[in-house]
Amino acid sequence: MNDRTTPYRLLSWIIPGALIMTWWMVSRCGWLPAYLLPHPEDIAKSGYAYVFGHAEGGPYSGRFVTDVIASLARVALGFSMAAGVGVPLGILSGRLMWMDKLLSVSVNGVRAVPGICWLPLSLIWFGIGMKTTVFLIFLAAFFPIYLNAAAGARAVPAILLQAGAMMGVGRIRGVFAILIPGAMSHLMAGLRLGLGISWAYLVLGELTGVPSGLGAVIMDARMSGHIDVIIVGIVMIALFGQLSDYLLRCLLRCLFKSARRTP
Amino acid sequence: MSTRLKLISTRAARPQAVLDIKGVSQIFRVAQTTCHALENVSFQAGTGELICILGPSGCGKSTLLKILSGFIAPSAGKVALNGLPVFRPGPDRCVVFQEDALFPWLTVAENIAFGLKGRGLGSQSARQETERFLSLVNLEAFADYLPREVSGGMKQRVALARVLILNPKVLLMDEPFAALDAQTREEMQNFLLALWKKLSHTILFVTHDVAEAVTLADRILVMGKNPGRIRHDIAVTLKRPRMRETDDFHHHCKRLYALLRTGDTGGMQSCQNPRMS
Ligand SMILES: Nc1ncnc2c1ncn2[C@@H]1O[C@H](COP(=O)(O)OP(=O)(O)OP(=O)(O)O)[C@@H](O)[C@H]1O
Ligand SMILES: [Mg+2]
Numbered sequence: 001m002n003d004r005t006t007p008y009r010l011l012s013w014i015i016p017g018a019l020i021m022t023w024w025m026v027s028r029c030g031w032l033p034a035y036l037l038p039h040p041e042d043i044a045k046s047g048y049a050y051v052f053g054h055a056e057g058g059p060y061s062g063r064f065v066t067d068v069i070a071s072l073a074r075v076a077l078g079f080s081m082a083a084g085v086g087v088p089l090g091i092l093s094g095r096l097m098w099m100d101k102l103l104s105v106s107v108n109g110v111r112a113v114p115g116i117c118w119l120p121l122s123l124i125w126f127g128i129g130m131k132t133t134v135f136l137i138f139l140a141a142f143f144p145i146y147l148n149a150a151a152g153a154r155a156v157p158a159i160l161l162q163a164g165a166m167m168g169v170g171r172i173r174g175v176f177a178i179l180i181p182g183a184m185s186h187l188m189a190g191l192r193l194g195l196g197i198s199w200a201y202l203v204l205g206e207l208t209g210v211p212s213g214l215g216a217v218i219m220d221a222r223m224s225g226h227i228d229v230i231i232v233g234i235v236m237i238a239l240f241g242q243l244s245d246y247l248l249r250c251l252l253r254c255l256f257k258s259a260r261r262t263p
Numbered sequence: 264m265s266t267r268l269k270l271i272s273t274r275a276a277r278p279q280a281v282l283d284i285k286g287v288s289q290i291f292r293v294a295q296t297t298c299h300a301l302e303n304v305s306f307q308a309g310t311g312e313l314i315c316i317l318g319p320s321g322c323g324k325s326t327l328l329k330i331l332s333g334f335i336a337p338s339a340g341k342v343a344l345n346g347l348p349v350f351r352p353g354p355d356r357c358v359v360f361q362e363d364a365l366f367p368w369l370t371v372a373e374n375i376a377f378g379l380k381g382r383g384l385g386s387q388s389a390r391q392e393t394e395r396f397l398s399l400v401n402l403e404a405f406a407d408y409l410p411r412e413v414s415g416g417m418k419q420r421v422a423l424a425r426v427l428i429l430n431p432k433v434l435l436m437d438e439p440f441a442a443l444d445a446q447t448r449e450e451m452q453n454f455l456l457a458l459w460k461k462l463s464h465t466i467l468f469v470t471h472d473v474a475e476a477v478t479l480a481d482r483i484l485v486m487g488k489n490p491g492r493i494r495h496d497i498a499v500t501l502k503r504p505r506m507r508e509t510d511d512f513h514h515h516c517k518r519l520y521a522l523l524r525t526g527d528t529g530g531m532q533s534c535q536n537p538r539m540s
Contacts, residue, residue, distance in 0.1 A: 166332060168354035168378060168429070257373075
């Protein structure tokens with residue numbers, strides 16, 4: 001498997017590489033002023049200072065660790081709450097008619113509201129900071145997780161459940177030994193979508209003036225006119241988004257045979 | 264084991280009934296129409312008997328099997344296993360389905376071991392059992408393959424092993440070889456007969472293939488449709504192993520074809536169907 005995908009790995013770096021080259025060219029030739037798009041080298045320097053610098057080195061130097069820990073904690077908490085509620089509810093309403101009927105109107109109603117609309121309300125409810133961000137992440141990540149889990153549970157072939165019943169599998173074991181593995185590709189898709197959207201809502205939650213976090217640093221830098229730091233923040237979020245997606249996949253593969261063996 | 268086989272094949276005495284089906288009817292109501300899928304079906308299956316249920320498409324063979332396995336409750340009538348009523352699916356009446364019903368995320372060995380979990384077997388003896396049944400269906404070399412990586416015939420052998428390991432009282436098979444090519448189907452028939460000789464399970468085998476029924480069965484229940492009912496109960500006295508090329512074999516097939524055909528037109532005496540004229 002691995003040796004077959006190696007050339008494809010290279011393939012996926014072509015577009016980012018080309019973008020960075022173009023950017024380099026644009027800055028080099030002075031087609032865009034530095035206050036709109038700084039030179040990549042400057043950004044690399046700011047990024048280095050942001051990550052490895054000492055606290056006294058400058059306004060943003062050395063903040064990285066605190067920011068990342070704060071942001072990761074919010075994403076982890078909001079996402080795991082969404083997964084913890086979304087997966088069981090999704091599986092239940094995928095298999096049980098009454099559960100589906102009970103939830104569908106409410107879920108679709110809430111889903112129709114753009115996540116941003118919850119920001120003012122949650123600021124009033126939870127104040128600025130951790131709770132608001134976690135609430136927003138939970139709300140945003142819940143829907144893809146729930147909907148995909150429901151679709152996955154619904155799509156498990158009836159014949160597999162019949163085979164289980166015929167071999168004497170009870171309801172509880174049926175859920176863990178047949179339903180969840182059978183719905184695994186849907187579950188994975190839902191969780192990955194949910195995690196991706198968690199990062200988006202992390203930034204939204206942190207834009208409201210929390211002291212630390214990757215989103216907070218971006219907003220801070222805009223106020224103080226450090227466009228290089230804004231871009232560093234964006235790159236960090238992109239990196240951590242990718243990294244967390246990768247870790248999520250590893251975790252699922254580690255825990256579930258069915259995740260390892262979905263083609 | 265062999266004495267019991269002989270006893271059945273010579274039909275010297277009626278073997279003790281495992282499965283007792285009395286007056287089973289099934290009516291499906293779809294929209295405004297009612298469909299008499301089964302009407303007043305009664306028969307008994309003796310211990311160690313291999314019974315084929317033969318009939319045209321739509322005569323209710325699968326419906327009958329679903330009732331016996333407990334997936335649907337009949338509109339009327341009773342099914343009893345060793346004298347106890349059947350009302351839900353369970354490992355004492357195992358099914359080999361026509362379609363692929365293996366768990367795609369489990370390997371061949373894990374599929375075979377699936378039913379053993381939750382039976383209070385130690386992991387050591389569970390592994391031994393799995394190995395035993397793997398070799399019984401000649402799949403030791405494929406233990407770690409996934410179902411999508413083995414052929415159709417192998418899949419059906421896995422499906423057979425995963426239920427045989429549970430030691431069911433009755434084995435219900437719904438056209439298990441219908442999706443295979445002619446050559447593999449014949450191999451599988453011989454294979455099933457060899458297994459049956461070794462383990463002597465009671466088997467109800469649904470098929471619409473006359474030659475398959477004659478190859479396998481001690482006894483053939485010929486069904487007709489509209490409504491689905493058993494029209495003939497025929498003992499197959501051909502000696503085993505049965506050769507398809509012999510005149511006797513052809514003779515049996517011809518007779519069955521004739522019975523099937525008359526069953527369809529409703530022209531025979533055994534067919535009393537007020538609804539059909
Ligand atoms: N769930 C159901 N709802 C309504 N009608 C059904 C249902 N299941 C089966 N039937 C009807 O019962 C009749 C018998 O169906 P069944 O599947 O038992 O036939 P079969 O003998 O197995 O045919 P085949 O050889 O094609 O598999 C058919 O007319 C079918 O339309
Ligand atoms: Mg059928």
